Amino acid sequence: MATPDPLDLRILVLLQEDGRRTVADIAGRVALSPTAVKRRIERLEAAGVITGYSARVDYTKLGWGIAAFTELRFTGTTSPGDMDRVAAGIPEVCAVYTTAGNHDVTALIRARSVEHLRDVIHRLRVSGSIVGTRTHVILDAHVKDDWHPELDG
Amino acid sequence: MATPDPLDLRILVLLQEDGRRTVADIAGRVALSPTAVKRRIERLEAAGVITGYSARVDYTKLGWGIAAFTELRFTGTTSPGDMDRVAAGIPEVCAVYTTAGNHDVTALIRARSVEHLRDVIHRLRVSGSIVGTRTHVILDAHVKDDWHPELDG
DNA sequence: TCTGAAAGTCGCCGTTC
DNA sequence: GAACGGCGACTTTCAGA
Numbered sequence: 555m556a557t558p559d560p561l562d563l564r565i566l567v568l569l570q571e572d573g574r575r576t577v578a579d580i581a582g583r584v585a586l587s588p589t590a591v592k593r594r595i596e597r598l599e600a601a602g603v604i605t606g607y608s609a610r611v612d613y614t615k616l617g618w619g620i621a622a623f624t625e626l627r628f629t630g631t632t633s634p635g636d637m638d639r640v641a642a643g644i645p646e647v648c649a650v651y652t653t654a655g656n657h658d659v660t661a662l663i664r665a666r667s668v669e670h671l672r673d674v675i676h677r678l679r680v681s682g683s684i685v686g687t688r689t690h691v692i693l694d695a696h697v698k699d700d701w702h703p704e705l706d707g
Numbered sequence: 708m709a710t711p712d713p714l715d716l717r718i719l720v721l722l723q724e725d726g727r728r729t730v731a732d733i734a735g736r737v738a739l740s741p742t743a744v745k746r747r748i749e750r751l752e753a754a755g756v757i758t759g760y761s762a763r764v765d766y767t768k769l770g771w772g773i774a775a776f777t778e779l780r781f782t783g784t785t786s787p788g789d790m791d792r793v794a795a796g797i798p799e800v801c802a803v804y805t806t807a808g809n810h811d812v813t814a815l816i817r818a819r820s821v822e823h824l825r826d827v828i829h830r831l832r833v834s835g836s837i838v839g840t841r842t843h844v845i846l847d848a849h850v851k852d853d854w855h856p857e858l859d860g
Numbered sequence: 861t862c863t864g865a866a867a868g869t870c871g872c873c874g875t876t877c
Numbered sequence: 878g879a880a881c882g883g884c885g886a887c888t889t890t891c892a893g894a
Contacts, residue, residue, distance in 0.1 A: 558769065569762035573726045576867060590882050592868080605763045608852055609722035615756045616711065618856050623776075623806065623813060638849055649850040653776065653843035660776060660843065664856060690806035690813065696791055697802040699761055703771050703817065729890060740861085741891085 558603065561586065563702065565594055566603070570700040573607040610699065613664055620665040620691065624675060627686040628658050640681050646674045663689075711756065714739065715747055716857045719756070722748070723853040726760040763852065766817055773818040773844065777828060778811055780839040793834050799827045816842075 558566070564584050568575055577595070581588040598604045613621070628637050634652055641650040641661045649662040661678075665671035671691070678684055711719070717737050721728055730748070734741040751757045766774075781790050787805055794803040794814045802815040814831075818824040824844070831837055 566762065566764060570764060571759075571761075573760035573762045578867065587883050588868080589870090589884080593881075601768060602765055603768045605765050606724075606852065607726035607760060607762055608724075609719065609726045609760055610758045611719060611723060611855075612755055612758050613856065615754060616856065623804070634847070638847070642849055642851075646856070647851075648854040649848065651776070651845045651849075652847040653845055655841075655843040664854075666856075690804075690808045690811070692804045692806055694787070694791070694805040695802065696795055696804075698795075698800075699759065701801040701817075702764075703766065703769065703799075703819075731890070742861090745892085 558598070562594055562598060565591060566598065567700055567702045569595070569604065569607075570702065618664045618666055620668060620671050621695070622663050622665070622671055622689050622691045624661045624663055624678070624687050624689040626659040626661060626678065626684050628683050629685055632658075632683040636683060640683055641678070643681075644674060644677055646670075711751070713857075715751060716855065718744060718747055719751065720853055720855045722757065722760075723855065771817045771819055773821060773824050774848070775816050775818070775824055775842050775844045777814045777816055777831070777840050777842040779814060779831065779837050780809060780811055781836050782838055785836040789836060793836055794831070796834075797827060797830055799823075 561584055565580055568580050568583060577588045577592050580595075581591045584591065586594075595604070613619075626637070626641060628640075632640075637652065637659050638650055641647050641659055644661075644663075646663050646665055647661045648664050651660045651662075652658065653660055663671065663674055665674055668691075671689070675687055675689060679687060714737055718733055721733050721736060730741045730745050733748075734744045737744065739747075748757070766772075779790070779794060781793075785793075790805065790812045791803050794800050794812055797814075797816075799816050799818055800814045801817050804813045804815075805811075806813055816824065816827055818827055821844075824842070828840055828842060832840060
């Protein structure tokens with residue numbers, strides 16, 4: 555899309571903070587009519603800047619108290635697509651990041667317990683193409699849900 | 708909260724897929740009355756299972772094309788709280804994960820360019836308490852936005 | 861389950877660049 | 878004239894009884 559103007563960015567931040575905000579509410583905060591706000595939101599959605607809306611879920615409240623980053627190293631002949639498929643094929647894997655550096659993929663894993671996590675890592679290791687793993691259990695996470703670049707940077 | 712039943716989980720998944728779904732729409736999909744669905748959602752929110760709603764934003768479309776995991780090692784006397792503060796104090800840091808393994812922190816950083824990323828890492832390194840960094844640029848990311856444990860696990 | 865109130869949606873028109 | 882903002886009528890959704 556044509557570079558979003560400051561008004562678009564303010565609308566974006568408001569929708570990141572609360573994705574269920576009403577158009578009228580946003581209109582009041584940015585001093586625009588609801589119609590104009592609606593049209594801007596539709597433009598942002600059409601341009602792919604807004605890819606969707608989600609409920610934020612606290613998995614610890616559901617008994618999934620363990621989260622970890624597991625770095626995966628694959629055999630030299632494994633294609634990037636296969637790396638993704640192997641990692642994403644495990645249900646407990648929530649996200650797969652292909653990275654540059656000395657390993658190939660970082661997977662965000664959620665599990666019910668450390669035993670469960672160990673089991674997940676084992677399942678990854680026996681999948682065939684993985685030759686090594688390194689796991690960092692997440693003790694504490696601070697995610698800026700409403701992070702937005704233009705705010706300060 | 709009391710362990711959520713399968714209906715709660717289905718509602719959760721629907722709201723993760725699309726946080727703006729109407730109560731009536733969800734009611735139709737889970738074969739419940741809108742009132743009952745509303746009550747369940749309110750219970751999930753009150754219990755902290757649903758922590759909020761967000762627009763999903765594609766930062767690459769906004770000119771922030773670089774994302775990276777940077778692992779930070781701090782001096783032995785740095786408290787976990789200070790680690791969080793130092794990392795989160797940089798605007799380009801989107802998330803801070805305290806991890807076990809090396810009493811480390813992993814930061815998710817977004818930047819406009821590799822030069823910008825280098826600048827961000829430099830700002831982290833001169834902050835005083837950081838003695839080492841290791842950065843993995845993210846080449847490709849697959850996040851399961853609607854990931855939900857009970858679906859298969 | 862139903863009803864009043866509120867929000868969203870759409871077409872049309874004025875203004876600006 | 879193309880793009881954007883505003884106004885008003887119609888439709889859907891929400892909240893309380």
